[in-house]
Amino acid sequence: MKYGQELIEMLEKEIANYAEVMADRQRRINAWQTDEDDCFISQRCDERGINLAKDKIALIKDGGCMWFPEYATLDGTLIKARWCNTKYGYSLRAEMPDGSVVWTTADTKKGLAKKGIKKVMCKRPAWFAFHSSQGGMIGVYTGSYAPFPSDFNYATGEPASVEPVEVEDCE
DSSP, rough: OHHHHHHHHHHHHHHHHHHHHHHHHHHHHHHSSSSSGGGGHHHHHHHHHHHHHHHHHEEEEETEEEEEEEEEEEOOEEEEOOOOOTEEEEEEEEETTTTTTEOOOOHHHHHHHHHTTTEEEEEEEEEEEOSSSSSSHHHHHHOOOEEOOOOTTTTOOOOOOOOOOOOEOOO
């Protein structure tokens, strides 16, 4: 698996390839060999590919980590928590260190504290995944890439640890 400078070089080649494909497409459009209306999806995908490669390069150069919101007990112990869509609306389900499960609809610092929970920011190795709320061609066109906590640090080539690189309280 490529990482660090080797991965940056591969991504730079990818950007050059996208630029070459886009230039060739524009040449064919200008020569009336194809219509721009027939190319809007591939144009969007190529532009998105360039932006994704640039974002990956920036992430690698920045150490391969990003900040992600997570939850912890008031004493700072990280806990598993996620928002769930229940019949009463969205609720936070938090698994406490003692094995109990706490549910709350609170999302403010004060409301979470009443349940013994606080929101923290954790610095973890990251990478990018494609997300879209639609399906088919509209999903391809309107979707975007978003960072996610990765099991691998693409800057250093090391596997991610269970513990975050750094933790900060949300203010």
